[in-house]
Amino acid sequence: MKRLALLTSGGDAPGMNAAIRAIVLASHYFDVQPLGYRHGFNGLLEQEYRHLDTEDVYNIIQRGGTILKSARCQPFTTQEGAQLAARNLNEAKVDGLIIIGGDGSFRGAEHLSRYWQGNIIGLPGTIDNDINGTDATIGYYTAIDTALESIDKVRDTADAFERIFLIEVMGRHAGFIGLSAGVCSGAEQVLLPELYPDGLPDPQELADHIRRAQKIRGKCSYIMVMSENIWPGGATDLANELQTRTGIECRPVILGHVQRGGSPVSLDRMLASKLGAYAVEAMIAGKSGIMIGERNQQLVEVPLQQSWNKSKLLDPYLVKIQRQVFDLVKNGNNY
Numbered sequence: 001m002k003r004l005a006l007l008t009s010g011g012d013a014p015g016m017n018a019a020i021r022a023i024v025l026a027s028h029y030f031d032v033q034p035l036g037y038r039h040g041f042n043g044l045l046e047q048e049y050r051h052l053d054t055e056d057v058y059n060i061i062q063r064g065g066t067i068l069k070s071a072r073c074q075p076f077t078t079q080e081g082a083q084l085a086a087r088n089l090n091e092a093k094v095d096g097l098i099i100i101g102g103d104g105s106f107r108g109a110e111h112l113s114r115y116w117q118g119n120i121i122g123l124p125g126t127i128d129n130d131i132n133g134t135d136a137t138i139g140y141y142t143a144i145d146t147a148l149e150s151i152d153k154v155r156d157t158a159d160a161f162e163r164i165f166l167i168e169v170m171g172r173h174a175g176f177i178g179l180s181a182g183v184c185s186g187a188e189q190v191l192l193p194e195l196y197p198d199g200l201p202d203p204q205e206l207a208d209h210i211r212r213a214q215k216i217r218g219k220c221s222y223i224m225v226m227s228e229n230i231w232p233g234g235a236t237d238l239a240n241e242l243q244t245r246t247g248i249e250c251r252p253v254i255l256g257h258v259q260r261g262g263s264p265v266s267l268d269r270m271l272a273s274k275l276g277a278y279a280v281e282a283m284i285a286g287k288s289g290i291m292i293g294e295r296n297q298q299l300v301e302v303p304l305q306q307s308w309n310k311s312k313l314l315d316p317y318l319v320k321i322q323r324q325v326f327d328l329v330k331n332g333n334n335y
């Protein structure tokens, strides 16, 4: 292993820079030359890369985003795209490629491996935490805290005005951010894709829950945390629907891309640092076709396909306590 390349792909996530830093420092430590490709898989198609020195990763561990930039790349998904990427990697004399991204990026890794003989290792980097085989993904913990900071603030004003708020968080297909932010903010209701596998939540049930809260507690604040995509038209349309059904004002708040930014929290920096350094060691040991993850504080090597061919499950105990034990409205409690 003489020359190792790395790129960040898909939605950026806080901690990607910490992973880049770990890979670059470990590469230099083990006498391997690191190349950084920019703009995800686009960089492979455009030969947009440069050598990374230790000074390139100085002072980035605390920064959100990714110094290599990230992107989605449709042309890469074709046979011609992957063949071009393979040719370019060979031309740049790259022996191994580390891809930091989500499950889509890992599918891209598999696609590339059909045309390129070099070693490929994935590092789970996405705020969604929807990658099977690792307890957490780089960026997830920061996204929860970012969402929480906003939800706590909304609660203050909701409490003062005794209002109903629907707060939309990220996670198109996965409710990890929604569940964690809901539990940690003491939300009265959480709407997550995993809870409604066969369709939409019943708006009448949701309206009844709000009405019952007010019957038990009197006029009061009420927070519903919902994953994006759970309702057509999102929080705005659902707020309108529930306002019509309850006759009570319901306000939407869409947190959006703020959840992707910011300085990574310590857990994300730690995870990224471990996974990044280990990925280099695994490369040098000749490993390929794997994702490096962490389970029960142990580093694990997971075949890339396993990272997406099985859905990662929400913590069932957390779901249970949120929906049963903590549902004071359903339990008829006025606190």
Ligand SMILES: Nc1ncnc2c1ncn2[C@@H]1O[C@H](COP(=O)(O)OP(=O)(O)OP(=O)(O)O)[C@@H](O)[C@H]1O
Binding pocket: 009, 010, 011, 012, 041, 071, 072, 073, 074, 076, 077, 101, 102, 103, 104, 105, 106, 107, 108, 109, 111, 125, 126, 127, 128
């Ligand atoms: N089935 C596939 N075959 C080949 N390449 C793919 C495939 N799926 C995704 N990719 C490549 O990976 C890129 C990133 O994938 P995607 O947009 O799904 O993000 P991701 O890595 O899942 O991250 P996140 O979920 O955090 O946004 C795509 O733009 C595409 O270039």
Ligand SMILES: O=P(O)(O)OC[C@H]1O[C@](O)(CO)[C@@H](O)[C@@H]1O
Binding pocket: 010, 011, 012, 126, 127, 128, 170, 171, 172, 228, 260
């Ligand atoms: O920024 P984009 O391309 O609209 O992607 C948004 C999606 O990316 C994610 O932030 C994951 O990175 C999802 O939670 C969200 O649905």
